[in-house]
Amino acid sequence: MPALPGFTDNPFQTRSDLVRASIALLQPLEQHMSPQKAFVKLSTETAAGFDEVAAQLEGFARPLWAIASLLAPGSSTDGLGLDVDSWVCGLRAGTNPASSEYWGDLGDFDQRMVEMESIAYALLTAPAAFLSGMDALARENLERWLRQINGRKMPQNNWRWFRVLVNLALGSQDEDVVAQDLSVLDSFDLGEGWSSDGIWGDERKQVDYYSGSFAIQFARMLYVRFMEDRGLASDNRERIERFKLEARQFASAFWRYFDVNGSAIPFGRSLTYRFAFAAFWSAVAIARVQLDAPLDNIGVVKGLLLRHLRWWRKHPGIFNTDGTMNIGYAYPNMFLSENYNSPQSVYWCLKSFTVLCLPKSHPFWTAKELPHPLAVPLLPAPPLPDEVKLLWPPRHILCSGRSHHFLLSSGQGTTKAHRAREAKYGKMAYSSFFGFSIPSGALLGQMAPDSTLTVSFDDGEAWIVRANPFNVRDRQIPILTSHATAGIDAVMRTVPALASTWRPKKAIEFEVQTLLIPALELWSGWHFRIHRVKWSPAAIAPGPIKLVDAGFAGFGATRTGMLCTESELERLLYQDAAGLEAWGKDEQSCLVFSDGSASGVVDLQRDLMSALCSGCGRLATESPALVVRADPNTNLVSQRTLIPTVQHTLVAEIGTKTAAEMWLATGIFAVSKTSGIGMGEVQKLWLKRPKIQVTAKPGEEEEIRIMLP
CATH class of the missing domain: 2.70.98 (Beta-galactosidase; Chain A, domain 5)
Incomplete structure (x- = not known):
């Protein structure tokens, strides 16, 4: 597979490097946008188990993890070559019932619920960029489409976080629904900061990357950040402080899944999300959580994220010839895929780029990158070999x-x-x-x-x-x-x-x-x-x-x-x-x-x-x-x-x-x-x-x- 300039040649050392990498990942998608920009369909003709409309919605929504971060207050996309207006137009068309590119009404256990998470993140992170160009009717359509999630059945797994974040983005929360979802999510806790992806029992004993970077811990950190930013933390201070404590506990073990060269141990499902492995390190920085030793210096957290991205840049096999990403791990591999993986699914990997919402003056970017905790002696004595x-x-x-x-x-x-x-x-x-x-x-x-x-x-x-x-x-x-x-x-x-x-x-x-x-x-x-x-x-x-x-x-x-x-x-x-x-x-x-x-x-x-x-x-x-x-x-x-x-x-x-x-x-x-x-x-x-x-x-x-x- 060919190299992708901007990603495979990227040093991944500074914020500017991550901006360049995100643009390199996003630009190839523009050629696959529908006329009204609400759908992205890659040229690959493989299918997921859900409907094609939801699959092409994935192609639109998942890039928003990076796009919204680039549009956060204090950032600028000038000169980056990114067509921001396309994504704003797509959001407007996709939520308009009168549009031929309407994303459709929600059913129970609907894949559209998953894609609402990144849309909620976009509205929470860069509301001016996405809402300022919408008239009253367009905003009403957007809110109506998102609010459907409150009236539908959902799996008892990480999906519950999507509804919590959607309600947070809507501003006026359905308090009963959110309280029930948070209670369900609390029932997944296993102690020591860990959560299973669903209630631990004979049918499901899963503690994989959904419990951390893919969904649960990642979503918790977004919740902490946006609750505090919106002045709502006092309404739920006990929960927020617990989430911070459990993030510290989780982080104190999670870093061990990453080798000193940045590679992570693959385990569990959805491994085609690739560098989403490291999304927790972005989220914990966004949430301003002070971690415990050996992660108490933000330079260590920065290193865990950047080394992981540097490991992936060495694998050009993850890209199609048109610059888009393929289903697989180190190379295209449909044996690996899940029945819910459309060609567009892989862009959940952009969760790791949410750290771009932090301005270049933030300590995460100004701090010196530090090595993996096991790559250097730990005082007072060096670690065992x-x-x-x-x-x-x-x-x-x-x-x-x-x-x-x-x-x-x-x-x-x-x-x-x-x-x-x-x-x-x-x-x-x-x-x-x-x-x-x-x-x-x-x-x-x-x-x-x-x-x-x-x-x-x-x-x-x-x-x-x-x-x-x-x-x-x-x-x-x-x-x-x-x-x-x-x-x-x-x-x-x-x-x-x-x-x-x-x-x-x-x-x-x-x-x-x-x-x-x-x-x-x-x-x-x-x-x-x-x-x-x-x-x-x-x-x-x-x-x-x-x-x-x-x-x-x-x-x-x-x-x-x-x-x-x-x-x-x-x-x-x-x-x-x-x-x-x-x-x-x-x-x-x-x-x-x-x-x-x-x-x-x-x-x-x-x-x-x-x-x-x-x-x-x-x-x-x-x-x-x-x-x-x-x-x-x-x-x-x-x-x-x-x-x-x-x-x-x-x-x-x-x-x-x-x-x-x-x-x-x-x-x-x-x-x-x-x-x-x-x-x-x-x-x-x-x-x-x-x-x-x-x-x-x-x-x-x-x-x-x-x-x-």
């Missing part, structure tokens, strides 16, 4: 290290019919460098099952992927070192871990209890999984059970564009590391080297030192290592990937009629290109592994210990 942090509300462990930036996950999921929901919420790990993969079909390679468990009860004809784990809890796992002279073990420290249970099918008596364990600097590049598999042979059709445990999706192509080829693993580990691009496997492990990165897995089951149930089950596979060549375009970041896995074939002992049981352990290895670690050191890190000890007593929780070799 690898840091792990358990965040309980989202059920994540954030792993920030010199080798790789990723998270471990258990406990999220949804029964809602979102595309690839198992991949977006149910994987065991998500990476800011390797991304994750979504399925294109039902075969193993088409499922692209990176960082997850996959099981087959019919010898590989059909596969079920991990989703909706339950009985989630946190654990503390000790790291031990042996004192040879005393013959005892000493606890060096503990690491947080996530335990959960997964049942592929309710009707089949088969479950996997999994423990996800991060590593510290002792084993840089690694994390570990221990699985306790239980099943009833009598309740499952005769035959072996296949279980695949997978690592991160390694890049499947070389720098020259050729496919990575297989080589002997031992040769890969001891040959000259310069320019190493190949993959290999042995009886227990497989490893992919490509483009300065590495991804691998090793079967640690044979090394378990344990006193476990015996005679209940056995493994039929002699060589479980398997590299899966995933279907192209299934990974968010790389079009071609190789997924290192270990594949187990579980067989109950002959004559077993009671429950069978098997313990498995997998080491997951990954080093990103951005870490700067040379391939020679990567080879050494691969060879440095711990021993894992599991002791299980009947009726008691197993004891897990990680042993230094």
